[in-house]
Amino acid sequence: MAMREARLVDTAVIEVKAGDGGSGIISFRREKYVPRGGPDGGDGGRGGHVFLEADPRLLTLVDFRYRRHFEAGRGQHGSGGRRRGADGADVVIRVPVGTVVYDDETGELLADLSRPGQRVRVARGGRGGRGNARFATPARQAPRLAERGDPGERRRLRLELKLLADAGLVGLPNAGKSSLLACATAARPKVAPYPFTTLSPNLGVVRLGPDESFVLADIPGIIEGAHQGAGLGLTFLRHVERTRVLVWVVDTAATDGVEPEQALEVTRRELEAYQPSLLQRPGVVAANKMDLPQAQERYARLVRRAAEQGMPVFPVSARTGQGVRELMAHVLERIRQALPADAARAAPAPAEATPLRGRRPAGVRRAVQVVRGPEGFEVRAEWLERLVARLDLDGHADAPAYLHEVLARSRVLQRLQAAGARPGDRVRIGEVEFPLQP
Helix, strand or coil, rough: CCCCCCCCCEEEEEEEEECCCCCCCEECEEECCCCCCEECCCCCCCCCEEEEECCCCCCCCCCHHHCCCCECCCCCCEECCCCCCCCCCCCCEEEEECCEECCCCCCCEEEEEEECCEEEEECCCCCCCCCHHCCCCCCCCCCCCCCCCCCCCCEEEEECCCCCCCEECCCCCCCCHHHHHHHHHHCCCCCCCCCCCCCCCCEEEEEECEEEEEEEEEECCCCCCCCHHCCHHHHHHHHHHCCEEEEEECCCCCCCCCCHHHHHHHHHHHHHHHHHHHCCCCCCCCCECCHHHHHHHHHHHHHHHHHHCCEEEEEEECCCCHHHHHHHHHHHHHHHHHCCCHCCCCCCCCCCCCCCCCCCCCCCCCCEEEEEEECCEEEHHHHHHHHCCCCCCCCCCCCHHHHHHHHCCCCCCCHHHCCCCCCCCCEECCEEECCCCC
């Protein structure tokens, strides 16, 4: 299996715009020897949707640095002969597996794309308007009335990428996490003796034998106060959430002046403050730098402290390779115990991808509120506002009468009269204002 290293761009903000719906048209069938052919205006096509899809071939969000605006195709207008306009082309935006999608304005979680091929609609295309053939009735046999298409949804999305790794290396800077990753895999992260050498998470594949491999991640940036944003802080703590097993890497030789049991305690406190459930995950302590003489006298104290936390300790040296294979074999066994055997290599799926917006109960969708103001009356109802926006009350001769029918049928006229409205009073629905007809 090929080894890999991923330098990740963790977040991106993009704007998506679904396609507008096409407009219906007013048309009448006019053929020789066909008297009174009747209305035959077709409906407009639906605007294109915008989807996000998890693509296992992608590892970063770097492409969204250069392209941040995505727009689907608009629906075509209807035509005569009851011909419906073509639907607008959908847009599929491919993102890495492990991408979490938020509404950037409200902070609402929209989707968690944790499996390859998982797809979610993040902007809905506008509905096409109806042509005049759809408005024909026995009482209205030649309607001069059609609808505009609805506008497509526009959203500003925040994408966050979380590593999909089986095990994660956590510990203070200079504990030797990157060196341990390089020793156990073919990844070649940057290694140097100063804090924050690792500025982005690194991935490597540990291969112990046929069908014995797992993905190991080096999680940087954990220092005291990281859960409050200190250092690299929250930038990389989110990657710990995806791992199934935690490997607590400790500098047993205390080369940076921090005793190993204290280093373990600081790391545990930061993860607990960030997300307490992380401490419930299977864990193992890697007592690193055991090739140094000063590590031997501190090792026993670290074993006692780890035993209090219920974790085994493996003495290792990332520099010489001592004990690394035994440690990785134990980690693989813990991973297998954490998952059913038939799902041992499946990507974790904390949540299903959710639709952008669910349907509300009928009573909520049809709710109507009438408000009396100094200049007239305002009718507040989402479904009525959408309807009025689709109608051309000035350009289509039958549009005002049709709106009056809808208001009467839905008992909105009765509500207006109960609120004191009289013929000629100004009524406002959405962005449209008109006089109340008798």
